[in-house]
Amino acid sequence: AFPLLRYRTKDICVLTRKPCSCGRTHVKMSKPMGRSDDMLIIRGVNVFPSQIEAILTEFPAFTPQYFITVDRKHNEDTFDLDVELREDLFSPNPAKQMPFIKYLYDRLVSVTGIKPNIHIQPPGTIQRSMGKAKHVLDKRDFSDWEKGK
Secondary structure, eight states, rough: OOOOOSSSEEEOOOEEEEEHHHHHHHEEEOOEETTTOOOEEEEEEOOOOOHHHHHHHOOOTEEEEEEEEEEEEEEEEEEEEEEEETTTTTTTTTHHHHHHHHHHHHHHHHHHSSSEEEEEOOOOOOHHHHHOOEEEEOOOOHHHHHHHH
């Protein structure tokens, strides 16, 4: 009976003013695509950790645990993704990991447009945290860039 007001949530979404098929003319908001405070800009592309998490949930072979490391080497951003395979699928043999890596790599490139370096970790080794999970480490140093050098 009353509209929902969203104020400074930092959600990134799209507003549409098209009338609903039921006849309502209120402004509608799409499902949030991510949060502006979580957004990373890697090689000029906006990447949200929630996108990575959504892709991982598409593959039952992976646990929902992941860790992103962004760094800058030779003036180019690097994007490393550590993921865990389920315990029953994990093998230390890299040849047995390749089908999982290839499938995840192709999906990440198609959704984000960025080519990640994927590292399969043994189950239970990616750090779990209490409260809000920390999934990103950004090692880039922008101090020289900000000074105009």
